[in-house]
Amino acid sequence: MDRRLQTRTEEVMEAIRAKVAARQLAPGDRLPSIRRYAAAMKVSPSTVVEAYDRLAAEGLIRARSGSGFYLTGHGLPPLDLARSTVPRAVDPFWVSRQSLDAESDTLKPGCGWLPADWMPNEALRRGLRTLARGDDGVLADYGSTRGSLPLRRLLLGRFGEEGLQVSPEQLLLTNSGTQAVDLVCRFLLQPGDTVLVDDPCYFNFRALLRAHRLRLLSVPYTPGGPDIAAFETVVSAERPRLYITNSALHNPTGASLSPQTAYRVLSIAAAHDMAIVEDDIFADFEPEPSSRLAILDGLDRVIRIGSFSKTLSASVRCGYVAARPDWVEGLVDLQIATCFGGPSPLAAGLIADILAGGGYRKHMEEVRRRLAQARRTAAQRLEALGIRPWLMPRGGFYLWCRVPEGIDPAELSHLALDEGVVLAPGNVFSVAQTAGDFMRFNVAQMGEPRIYDVLERALRALRQG
Structure with a gap:
């Protein structure tokens, strides 16, 4: 229309x-x-x-x-009643609820995605027009059980360029990266099983694992990966069934796994029969690839998952799982049981169309360039407020920052929200609640000067008590 x-x-x-x-x-x-x-x-x-x-x-x-x-009498509620007025606890759902339900003029330096105008929107529109002129089945049919063959072929080729040899039987497309984790949990785990995560870790890992009624343990994260001494101690003593992590541009810290740590993680996992989920959603933001558990392991006990919501579109949902053939076979059955087929042929076809063209590489080169500049600018402006990055990441859009002494990030987040700014306080990422001095900032969402004005006023208010 x-x-x-x-x-x-x-x-x-x-x-x-x-x-x-x-x-x-x-x-x-x-x-x-x-x-x-x-x-x-x-x-x-x-x-x-x-x-x-x-x-x-x-x-x-x-x-x-x-x-x-x-x-009919089923009138719409007034707009001010359509939004929840219940104060939201600062928990793993805090950032998601505040960001996803925000008004259009809300600023979201705490959210986990790029601004819409950073995305390849013209390529998406062209792809949609192409699909609309194509086979009716793309618009009307269910997805096949393993997902679009053209997209799977493109992914197999991309994996091969990294040095990860994957057969077609080892790859499954899913409706999203989150669904990929959900399917793995359903397949490998039972309620009450122990799962190990990083501390801090992606807050939705915490939320999803809790929904599966799993027991969560955490291990401190360092600039080179999990603290390996603590990792070995926890795995030896608690025997977790699964470890979930981001190896590249870790969420929320922005750190990347070192080769030495990767080797030790795999050795400890093998010794204690522990599976690993490696969420590789930020891979294309790296200027050069860092160590990958899936490549070193060859998909024996490591499961690689990913999606395209960060690089292409959060509206066009499609993810993937790469794992052992027997595990993928079980995951296919689970996806049929829970979703009746793979991702939308429309979504998979659109992503395949963009990945197949040369425009995707150029798009990511431009995104990496813009992020490098945004990272420098955001770090400088935050440091001027006494908010200091834990490290400067090699890529990506997150800065994990320590707030000034005596400042509670949760209180800071509430004050900022009152002025239309969504922040991400550190403890929403921490199972052990040890990140009470930290916040995560999305540098791509920090171009508006008002964000820093709001932060300055909120910090002043908290200091004055």
Whole structure:
């Protein structure tokens, strides 16, 4: 649909919603005829038809054959009631809930994705137009059990360039990276099993593992990977079934695994029969590849997962799992049981179209260049406020920073949220709650000077007590 026409349709819908909210329309009332309302709104009849059809799909109105459209009584709540007013605890869901539900003018230096205008949007539009002209099955059918063959072939080629030899039987496409972790947990674990994570680690690892009723243990993370002495002690004593980590540009610290640590992690895992999930979602942000557990292990006990939400689009969801053939076979069955097939052919086809062209490499080169500049600028401006990076990452968009002494990141986050700025306090990433002096900042989301003004005012308020 033409963007102008779509906007006019939405205007008609909002006008009707406003009448409902103002009680100018009551349950059972008949809406104006299509032609009469089109004349009143100065739009085409087809625009009113589209608006009425969409409101009927929402349940606000219903059509009566030969009679017109009537208000159902299931009116929309006022907009201020549509959002939760319950104060949110600073827990692993804090950043996700505040970022995903934020108003359009909210600033989100605590979120975990690139701004929309950093993404290859024109390439996405071209790909969508190409798919729309193609086979009807792409638009209407379920995905196959292992996912799009063209996309899997492209991934196999990319893995081969890294030195990871993967057969077609070792690769499964999923609906997202999060779903990939979920499937692995369902396949390998039972409620009550012990899982090891980094401290700090990606907050949604914590949330998802808790949802599976698993026992979480953590190991301190260093600039070169997990503290190997602590890692060996925990694994030997507690015998976790699984370890989940980011090797490259670790979330939230931005650190990368050293070769020596990678070797020791694999040796300890083998000695204690522990599987490893290596989330490689940030791989393409590295200027040069760092050590990878999956490559060193050859996908024996390491499972590699990833997705394209950080590099291409969070709206076009598609992830993958690369693992042993027998494990993938079990994961295929689980994906059928829980999702009835692989990812949307539309999503997989769109990603394959972009990866197959030369534009993706150029896009990532430009993103890496912009991130390098944004990292330097953000670090300088944060340091001027007394907020200091733990390290300067090789790439990616995260800075893991220590706040000034005496400042509680959770309180700082609440004050900033009152001014429309979403932050990510450190303890949402920490199982052991040892990151109370830290915050994670997304440098790609920090171009707006107001962020630093809000931080400065909040810090001043907390110092003054």
